[in-house]
Amino acid sequence: MRILRPLDIYKYLPQTNCRECGEPNCMSFAAKLVEDRTLAEKCTPLFRDPKYKEKLAKYLEAIRPPVKAIQIGVGHNAVNVGGKVVMFRHDLTWHNPTPLALDVHDEMDDATITDRVKFVNDFKYTRIGADLTLDMVAVRCVSKSPEEFCKTVSRVSKLTAKPLILCSYSPEALEEALMAAGANRPLIYAATKENWKEVGELALKYKCPVAVSSPGDLSTLKSLAKTLREGYGIDDIVLDPGTGTEGDSFAETLNNFAALRRAAIEDGDVTVGYPLVGIPAAVWLSPDEDENATKIRESVLSSLLMTMYADLLIVHSSDIWVLLAALVWRQSVYTDPRTPPSVKPGIYELGKPDEKAPLLVTGNFALTYFLVKEDAGKLKEPSWLLVADSEATSIESAVAGRKFTVDKITDAMNESAIREKVKHKSIIIPGYAARLSGELEDALKDWRVFVGPRDSSAIKDFIEKVWKKETYGEELTKQVLPLDRKKSG
């Protein structure tokens, strides 16, 4: 495995310390670049000044990841696939989250196609402050008619700005489609051992990336990629080693993906140094009697292929319950392990809380924070949200791992001076932290500790039915001053 060192890059930089990249000098730019904390293009003189032409070529060669990043599509909807540097995300991070393409084909009726493409366009599920989306549309030629295929491709490209994958083994059909949509850099799928000549020429003519497909035959796959690369000078290639979904062909599939990735990264084999496409949609070649069973297989398969290095996936099911697990797994495995998703500990105001507003406490794992914030935001009144440093882990594991403790809670209270901001002297801790309640009451002396729900979606009910009653009696709505109730029972 090859991880770059700063000196590997520094020698190709202008070495003028011009600071255009925002760093104090060229060496520090090189150091940031190998840690993936700045962008290669930020060394603007290198790209701009003709006198660096030779250096630039070597620089680009040096920073080329073992798995090339391929751009599909144009504009802000374009996706980058591949660009992988390491086998294991803990060695650096995995770049370019696997795009998901939903398929349509040229024998579907217009309404179905429109619905499916709109679904891709509009799909959005917000989680931990980020939007989970679908990224592409794969158009399949089922009719065997180049004209029909072209019509469908044109229709789809009018419906979406997201990148397309044009799927057919017929060079004629592909060319018709490329005439309609080739300017937007679709991925051509696929060159095979039968059609590689014609399809290779199409890729050159329309300047589009091309997938090479050879299911279950890695040596043919490799020689096809080599021919396109060395014979045609094509360098925007995606590899399809085949996705077997039935019986033991699935094990072979995962082994093939791993073997290709290992060859690219550990052996530095440039002929297979390209992104891999996985096709969970292939489960529909052998559907189960129960449609849901096939959908479940597609969901699980998507996550497993992503785990085993698939850089791009083509799926068929358009149900949220099928897609969501895979999308959440994508979000998880592509987070940067060097910077766990967390928020700053401290006090957060939800709305404009006053001294009577409830005080909730939670941990600083980003997911926990966003969920609690969203749920507490649905309360009838503003509230205080105290975030204690749980070392970016969820409450359940932070309590078990002694990372969310009474000390952490009191630290956060002291630092935020929240005691002076609320009068009711009560605090609501998460249900998963129930075992801290006794110790926390001892530490806070005359404060009352409420154990809230385990899942914050129940917080509204809890505040209305328990906290308000216990803290203010039932008089709050009549604007009577808060009662100073002592802990009862």
Add this chain to the structure above:
Amino acid sequence: MALDTFDLAPPLARPVKEAYKEVLEDPAAWAKLCVEKYEADLPSLHLVSTDPGIKDTSAADAAKLVEDVLQAVDTPIIVGGSGNPQKDMEVFNKVAESTKGERLIFSSLTTDMDIRKTVRPMVECNHDLIALAFMDINQARELCRKSQEEGLPRTQLILDNTTGGLGYGIDYSFSIFQRTRLAALMGEEVFQVPLSSASTNAWAAREAWQKPEVLRPDDSIAPIESWGPRELRGPIWEATTALVLGLCGAELFMMMHPLAVKLFRQFGNLIAKSELEKSLKELQPENWVEMKV
């Protein structure tokens, strides 16, 4: 593959509760159901009621219950504690002695327990022990090293790095499982033990069990039907958690939902198969392009 049972049922997601509703009050019947109907390799009995803050069930009573459960099934069992370090040690010691010769698995040893006092009875009574580290490779190393130093053979030690469910810290688990397994393969002896995953933790994710009306964003254009059926979401969540961690080395899984178990078996068996009956090439997966679905 172990299925979780409890001496005192905690709050469970509805689809899970549904599968066990007839046995929630009876741990022996619960264990029997897991093994006989849902084909668990063994049940995992969590003695949560022994926690002094819950019911403070005595070690002797816990040992009696373990005996009842052992009578009900013809498999070994995993004996889980309550998470209270002092009490767990007491319970484990008592149960280890009363089940000498049964070779059970005890879950689990944590850094805040007295390692010597917890490990010794395991050695003397020939039981297996799960060391539980909280997503921290140094903690895992220390636990594995110390319990081996106390005389526990590696053939009786299992490492649990903590499972964050899908979307709830699974990325941490994924990398820690990979790192400990890679270290073992590279020759670090303390880590040359099987890995265990509590995949049941997947149910912490609200996407696994909440109603679509609650999960669906206000501006969602997708029809409500495409969110359901929620009975299937949780099992996918649980099986995905287990399988992903299986791909980076986990070998013992604690699970809950019967459908998750089925899925896990279906894919797990495919992945682990060493001899191919039918090759990928023969299946012609390239035909996906022209399929009429």
